[in-house]
C-alpha cells in the first residue's frame with residue numbers, strides 16, 4: 001500500500017492549476033484521487049476532471065473533486081492511472097480492475113498519460129499478467145471461441161457464480177498469454193474480432209511512468 005501511495009502522490013505533483021485531469025481506476029489510482037482531493041482543500045487547486053469508472057467517480061464526488069460532463073470537457077491535459085504491467089517501451093497491460101475500455105478512451109483523449117506503479121509491475125516482456133479483453137454479451141460464445149482459436153487461452157472473469165460485468169455492461173475474458181512478443185500486432189488482431197470491444201494492451205499511450213521502489217526511491221520513466 002505504501003509503495004502505491006508514494007508513486008501516486010508523486011504523480012499528482014504534475015497537476016497544475018486550471019488543468020483538465022482524467023482520474024484512473026484501481027488501488028494505486030485511488031491514492032492519486034485522494035491526494036487531488038487534499039490539494040483542492042489545502043491549496044484551493046482548481047481542476048476539472050472526468051473519471052474512468054463508477055468507483056473513481058464516486059470517490060471524486062465524495063472528496064469534492066469537480067467532475068465535468070464529457071460534452072464540456074474537450075481534450076484533457078493529463079490522466080493519472082495505474083497499470084498491471086509496464087514494459088521497457090512503456091507499453092502496458094491494464095484492466096485488472098475491469099475499467100480498461102473507459103481507461104483507454106480517457107487516455108487517448110489526454111495530452112499526457114502518467115502511469116503510477118510499484119516496482120513489482122515493471123517487466124521485461126508483457127504477458128505474465130492475464131490480458132483482459134472486454135466482450136459484448138451478444139453471442140459471447142463465438143467471440144470466446146475466436147479468442148481461443150487465436151491461442152489466447154481465455155478464461156471468463158467471474159463474480160461469484162456469474163460472469164463479471166463491466167461498468168459498460170460487457171463481459172471480460174482474461175487471456176493467459178505468458179509472453180507477448182509484439183504488443184502492437186496483438187492489440188490490432190484482438191480488436192479486429194467482432195464482439196471484442198477493446199483489450200487491455202495500451203501501446204504507445206503512456207508518456208511517463210512513476211515507479212516506486214522498496215528502497216524508498218521514486219523513478220520517472222519517460223518516453
Ligand SMILES: O=C(CO)[C@H](O)[C@H](O)COP(=O)(O)O
Nearest residue numbers: 026027028082095096097099
Ligand atoms: O487497469 C486498471 C483497472 O482497470 C488498474 O489501473 C490496474 O488493474 C492496476 O490496479 P491496481 O493499482 O489496483 O494494482
